[in-house]
Amino acid sequence: MKNNKVFVLNHCSHNKGDNSVLTYVVKKLISKNNELCLSxxxxxxxxxxxxxxxxxxxxxxxxxxxxxxxxxxKVNYYRLRIKQKIYINLFYYILRKYSQGEKLLVKRIFSLIYNKSFLRKIKDADIVLSSGGHHISSVLDVDGINPQLLDMICADVYGKKLVLWAQSIGPVKTDISYIKKSISLLIKNSLKTFYRCDQSREFLTEIGAIDFDGVSELDDSVFGLIQLLDRENKINISHNSREKKAIVAIYNSSYRDKSEELRYIENLIKIIDKVILSGYRVSFLPMQYKGDPGDERPLISQIINGITNSERVDVIDKDLSPIETLKKVSEYSLLIGHKTHSVVYGLGLEIPTLAIAYHPKTRYFMRRYGVEKYCIDEHEFIENQELSLSLVDDLIENELACHDILNIAGGDIKSRVNDEFDKIFY
Known part of the structure; x- marks a missing residue:
């Protein structure tokens, strides 16, 4: 397909990982003069x-x-909470009707409750693409019910060719049969669907969608973006030219209770103290934008206050563009990542990485690159300080060997992301 009107759905503006995914999608689409609109x-x-x-x-x-x-x-916050409750209840009803094949009714409901600008762009598009992220997933949303899923269904009931790009499918935990059927129908009606990780494959198998035409497994878009930037000589992935610096990206999660939060902070302080004693300078990379939901900066300040040699620590406080962020991260020789895309940055840039997994996809990516031994589940990281510290010791001791493993594994992973995108649009 060439020179299409492409409507890109589901972008989450306040997340640097999602913005990196969007950069890849847009960079690829504009290279063939497609006409774009974003939601x-x-x-x-x-x-x-x-x-x-x-x-x-x-x-x-x-x-x-x-x-x-x-x-x-505060007024806007409470207004949105009320609105979300009303819409979420409507979403359950829409999914029930969609699962029953009542597309005309569902389309009519969308025409009443959706904003007109969005609907105009849906109607005008030749192809609709979900950008990839926590979209069809229950990681952040009960039963996987969220605006992203409903926006995709809207595209389907308006008869559009729909592509669920890499990571649009994450596993959904729900006991509601019509939700599973709705997702299965959406995938069946889509042009292409790309899923991530073993848990997503199991979910697609459970709902009977794994063998549908156009369904396949694919790694994260950012791996493809890093390959494009490397080919353009815009980033450096040579480990030999890197200074002895470590970069840390934490997760400001609302799901930890107070005691877990205190242990999380304590363990990060211990780890960073160890990294500094091993001769590294340390930088924190906030993965959320300043002042936006989930901004990690207040939590980062708490951690820095407890670090013994805090003069060797800084924060990359300025919100950089995704390409500038990748350039910046590529300067570091060690990475400790909790947010998923910080781990993706580390793997794709061939930086020895300690990954704290709040979701199975992180372990999946580490396994794909052959370095799963340096992945620790979030709960274990919080509860087992001794294990966390031993993993850091091991990673520092074997830094060069880890880089070589990442270098060998990365080529095929990055190339396949770009090849699959090209098959759809070119």
Missing amino acids: TSSGEMPEWLNKLIGKKVDSVLWGPGDWFDYKNS
Whole structure:
């Protein structure tokens, strides 16, 4: 397919990992002069993306309109909480009707409750692409019910060719049969669906969708982006030229209780003290944008306050573009990552990485690169300080050997991401 009107769905504006995925998708699409429009959680087009494209591109809010509180206002926060409860209840009803084949009714409901700008872009598109992320997943949403899933169903009931790009499918834990059937129908009606990790494969098998035409496994888009940037000589993945610096990306999770949070902070302090004593300078990389939901900076400050040699620690406080972020991360020789895309950055840039897994996909990526031994589940990281410290010791001692493993594994993984995208659009 060439020179299509492509409507890119589901982008989450306040997450640097999602912005890296979007950078890849946009970079690939504009290379063949496709006409683009984006649906983002903020409704806005990032300035760095306009610069990448070289012109202004239309952007609209997700189908239900505003969903996150970007105004940091109590009034707006409570307004959105009420709105979300109303819409989530409607989403359950829509999924029930969609599973029963009542597409005309579902389309009518969307025409009443969805914002008109979004619907106009759906109608005008030749192809609709879900950008990839926590979209069809219960990691953050009960039963996997969220605006992203419903926006995809909206594209289907309007008769559009739909591509669920890499990582659009994460496992969904639900006992509600019509939700499983709805997801199965959506995948069956889609042009292509790419899933991640063993748990996602098991979920697709459970709902009878694993053998549908166009369903296949694929790694993260950012691996493909790193290959593109490396070919353009815009990043450096040579380990020999890197300074002795470590970069740390934490996760400001709302799911930890107070005692877990204190142990999480304590363990990170111990690990960073050890890394500094091994001769590294340390930088923290916030993966959320300053002031947006989930901003890690307050938690980072607590950790730094407890570090013995805190003068050897800094924070990459400025919110860089995805390409600038990858360039910055590529300067480091060691990475400790909790947010998924920080781990993806480390693997793709061939940086020896200690991964803290809050989700099975992190372990999946580490296994794909042959370094699963340096992955520790979040709960174990919090409860077993001794194991966490021993993994750091091992990683530092075997830094060069780990880099060589990443270098050997990465070529095929990165190439396949780019090859699969090219098959769809070129």
